[in-house]
Amino acid sequence: MEQPRGTSRTVYELFRISLVIRALGAFAEVLAGIFIALIPNAFILHLALTVSQLDIDGSLDDSLVQVFITSLHWLIASNQLIIGAYLAFRGLIQLVLVWELFRNRLWAYVGLMIVVGIFILTQCIDIYRTHAIPTILITLFDLVTLWLTWNEYQKVRKA
16 A cells, blocks of 8 residues: 555554554444344353352442453344344444455445445444444444545545
């Protein structure tokens, strides 16, 4: 990936760093999706019980433990294969787009902006419902990535 003319070095480096971070997150999503799709329900129940017992000494925040246990019960109650496939597919799409951006494919800029835009919309709905700090932070990162991608796309398109 070459630095387009007219791009400041700092903005270009931030763009590249955001792509690497996105790729690492996408890789983690693929692994988590495969893991979730393949693990048996009994293991998830065992994990939930183990985590809930860690709070015996009061070292964990009760609300965090409750969120974790609720999430695990939700995972068991829903179709974990669909959730696993969703995560893996979402991560795979991002990996392909980042790979193609590093290969200077113009269409990948547009693709990444569309995908990140969709993620931002769904995360805003989640923020409205849950006010979750991690989701807010991820959304802020996505907004920065969207701006950096738009900025680089404009410069690459003109070059």
